[in-house]
Each structure stands twice: as C-alpha cells, then as structure tokens.
Ligand SMILES: NC(=O)C1=CN([C@@H]2O[C@H](COP(=O)(O)OP(=O)(O)OC[C@H]3O[C@@H](n4cnc5c(N)ncnc54)[C@H](O)[C@@H]3O)[C@@H](O)[C@H]2O)[C@@H](O)CC1
C-alpha cells in the first residue's frame with residue numbers, strides 16, 4: 485500500500501522527529517536525497533547548469549542546500565531568490581560558500597539551464613503561485629531544462645490536490661518523508677511528473693493509518709477472490725445486473741461483460757436487454773421482471789443505460805450489497821440509501837456527482853477529495869468517484885480514502901464505466917467489502933485498459949476482455 489498524509493500529520497511527525505535529531509539534520513537529509521536524485525537525472529553533474537527557484541520558506545532552504553551539494557560536485561548553480569530578504573539564511577550562506585551564485589537576471593540563467601529545482605513553496609504554500617513567481621515559473625517551463633519540484637510542485641494544494649491558481653508543472657518531483665495527498669490526486673497530480681520519495685526517517689513517527697492510500701499489486705493480489713477446492717458457482721457469489729433499456733441495450737451487455745470477469749460464480753441479468761445480453765454472453769442467466777424473482781443474488785448492480793426504467797428501488801429494498809451507477813443515480817434519495825442495512829456503493833462520474841451534491845461539475849473536478857468525502861457522508865455509503873484519479877471513500881470518515889494509481893485517460897471512452905460497475909458488483913458478490921470491491925475494480929479496470937491500449941485507443945469491450953490479463957498481472961509478483 486502506498487500511504488499519503490495530510491500536511492498537519494506530516495508537520496506533527498516532523499516535529500517529533502526533529503526533537504530527536506540535531507538541528508538542521510532533517511533538512512540536510514532532504515537536501516542530500518534531492519541532490520542525489522538530481523544528479524541521477526543529469527548525464528554528468530560536473531559542468532551542468534542548475535538553477536534554483538528559491539521562495540521564502542524551508543522549501544527554498546532544501547533547494548539551496550541541494551544546490552550547494554551540486555556546486556561542490558562541479559555544477560554551475562545559480563539561485564533565483566523570489567524573496568531575497570527572506571531566503572533561508574543558513575541555506576543561502578552554505579550555497580554561497582560552495583560557489584553558488586545569486587542570479588542577477590533570472591531569465592538569462594533559465595534560458596540556458598539543464599535542470600531547474602523548484603523550491604518556491606512546499607507544504608507551507610497556499611493559493612497558487614504569487615504574481616512575482618509566475619513569470620519565472622513560466623520561463624522555467626518554457627526552457628529546455630528539466631524541472632524538478634522540491635517536495636511538491638509549487639502552487640498546488642498539498643492536502644487536496646486542488647490547483648486554485650497557477651502552479652508549476654514539473655517533470656519530476658522529489659518528496660520528503662512521505663507522500664502528500666495532493667501528489668496523488670488530480671489536478672495537482674498532473675503537475676508532478678514521476679514522484680520519488682526520499683527517506684528522512686519520518687516513517688516511525690507517522691500514524692499507522694494514513695489519510696489517503698493507494699493499492700499496489702501485492703495488495704490487490706491479496707484481495708482478489710480465488711475459488712476454493714470446494715467452491716461452487718453459488719459459493720463464489722452471484723451478481724445480479726439491472727441495466728440497459730430499449731435505447732441503450734449495449735450498457736447492459738458491457739455491465740455483464742465486466743461482471744463475468746469479476747470473480748462471481750454466476751451473473752443474473754434482469755431488464756429489457758435480455759436478448760442482446762444472451763446473444764453476446766450465453767453464460768449469463770436472464771430472468772423476467774422483477775429482480776426479487778431472479779433467484780439467489782449476493783450483490784446487485786443497477787443503473788447503466790437504465791434510462792427512466794425501474795429497478796433502483798427494487799434492488800435497494802433487498803438485504804444484499806447494491807451498486808448504483810449512471811442513470812440509477814439520478815435523483816437518488818439519500819434517506820433511501822441511508823436506511824439500508826446492507827452496504828451501498830455509488831459510482832458517479834464528475835457530472836453525476838455534481839448533480840447529487842447540487843454543485844457545478846467544475847467544482848467536483850477541482851476538488852475531488854472533498855467531493856468523494858461529502859458524497860459518502862451524505863449517503864452513508866461507499867462512493868467511487870470516477871475520472872482522472874478515481875477516488876473511493878467509505879461512509880466512516882476515519883477510513884482512509886483510496887486513490888487509484890492505474891488509470892489511463894484512454895478509459896475516457898463510452899461504456900467503460902458500465903464495465904467498471906459490472907466488475908465492482910461481481911467483486912461485491914464474491915464477498916469483498918465495498919471499499920475493497922470498488923478500489924480493486926478500479927485498479928483492475930485501469931490496468932486492463934493500459935494492457936489493452938498500449939497507448940492507442942481502446943473500446944469499452946476491449947477493457948472488459950483484458951480484465952483477466954490484468955487479474956493475472958496483479959497476481960504476478
Ligand atoms: N519541517 C521539516 O522538518 C522539514 C521541512 N522540509 C521542507 O520544508 C518545507 C516546508 O517549509 P515551510 O513550512 O517553511 O513552508 P514553504 O517553504 O512551503 O513555504 C512557506 C513560505 O512561502 C510563502 N508562501 C505561501 N504561499 C505562497 C505562494 N502562493 N507563493 C509564494 N510564497 C508563498 C509563505 O509566506 C512562507 O514564507 C517542506 O515542503 C519541505 O520542502 C524539509 O527540509 C524536510 C524537513
């Protein structure tokens with residue numbers, strides 16, 4: 485599991501650690517890791533042209549000490565001081581002593597730089613880059629230099645992944661002690677490039693339960709349901725799908741396609757697209773209306789392509805886990821969901837989430853973490869918010885939110901969400917807890933899309949077909 489923490493938690497852990505080590509030791513550890521990472525990105529350090537963008541806080545201090553280390557190895561290092569009177573005093577002294585120069589003309593040094601270290605703001609920054617930093621950040625981005633963010637790209641909100649003003653776009657980020665939440669959540673994540681974590685000894689001082697977590701292959705492998713020797717199709721779990729309409733029969737087919745690859749032993753389909761479903765998937769069990777007469781079902785999926793058709797209340801009235809997606813979410817009554825004894829999983833995209841909360845779509849996309857938490861609280865349900873960096877939150881606010889690390893924007897294709905809902909519903913039926921079912925489904929779905937896509941367009945049914953490959957991939961150590 486990859487863990488990320490809020491700024492408040494990071495600061496508390498840093499304070500604890502700082503009390504145990506000599507003054508300045510942490511910043512030296514950070515700077516040493518940063519200098520080593522930058523050296524690794526350069527063909528050679530000797531003679532390389534390095535520019536530091538230095539703000540008024542300790543983030544600038546990290547950059548100055550790392551710059552001093554690079555200068556001692558023969559790099560030509562220039563510092564652009566955005567607040568000359570407030571630049572880290574000891575860091576600046578060490579930098580000058582090592583042969584570093586303070587740049588008179590920022591744009592001249594940036595134009596010929598090989599690498600730029602962004603030390604404008606770290607976890608202390610808020611509200612986007614200040615106006616004086618904007619032209620410098622733009623010049624860095626517009627140059628041929630590689631831009632390396634120190635701790636995080638300046639201008640992003642470290643806690644939420646929001647980008648409220650201008651933020652620097654880095655090619656790589658070297659972060660200290662632990663991941664900050666914003667590094668893993670869009671839109672900020674788009675600014676980070678590849679993220680490298682430098683160990684500064686913080687780990688033992690961080691709480692064991694993170695604020696945000698991302699599944700990795702080994703976590704998924706442990707959660708995937710595997711049939712036991714004594715299993716039969718019912719013991720593996722039966723997933724019921726209520727989806728599709730005369731207008732959108734394909735959504736039913738795609739949801740069933742996902743469900744068939746999600747580990748349940750059988751898929752029951754109830755709805756108006758039975759002919760289309762059975763024509764494509766003879767292994768699906770189709771049933772007449774209502775869902776309650778379909779036989780044993782351990783989890784229901786309702787909503788993809790449903791239009792105005794019935795089904796939502798019918799499955800909410802059951803006592804098994806229910807996943808509500810797409811059209812099923814329209815006007816969904818929080819009280820009806822909260823009243824359920826069995827778990828409910830909602831899987832909105834940004835537009836659906838905005839409608840459920842009565843806000844603009846842009847607000848949802850800009851503040852994904854707050855949105856997923858707010859929806860989970862409002863509905864007393866587990867919520868999977870789709871889109872770039874899919875997030876999953878449980879109804880208990882003490883449970884860490886899960887962020888999916890496998891997504892790809894090739895998934896932005898019609899019908900891929902239907903595949904996801906079938907897949908997640910199948911994992912629910914196989915017995916996974918809602919948070920696990922949702923986050924494992926998002927993980928496999930993203931991985932399947934990557935495997936099927938290889939950086940070329942994919943159709944939703946390609947994603948469904950690649951799920952078994954993703955499943956095997958996740959189980960391969
Ligand atoms: N606390 C620690 O133990 C360690 C901290 N480290 C570094 O210290 C950083 C945090 O340092 P600070 O708390 O000093 O905070 P920062 O250096 O992140 O920034 C705070 C300063 O930036 C200014 N500022 C805030 N928003 C701004 C904006 N939008 N534009 C321009 N300036 C803005 C503030 O007025 C303040 O002077 C971390 O991100 C990390 O890089 C590391 O050295 C590791 C150890």
Ligand SMILES: Nc1ncnc2c1ncn2[C@@H]1O[C@H](COP(=O)(O)OP(=O)(O)O)[C@@H](O)[C@H]1O
Nearest residue numbers: 833870871872892893895896898899900901902
């Ligand atoms: N920019 C993106 N980056 C990564 N994944 C995305 C992006 N846009 C959409 N997706 C994913 O694609 C799927 C689309 O689902 P959805 O919006 O419900 O579409 P549909 O209703 O057509 O099936 C979701 O899994 C979502 O997370």
Ligand SMILES: [K+]
Nearest residue numbers: 602605636638
């Ligand atoms: K920074």
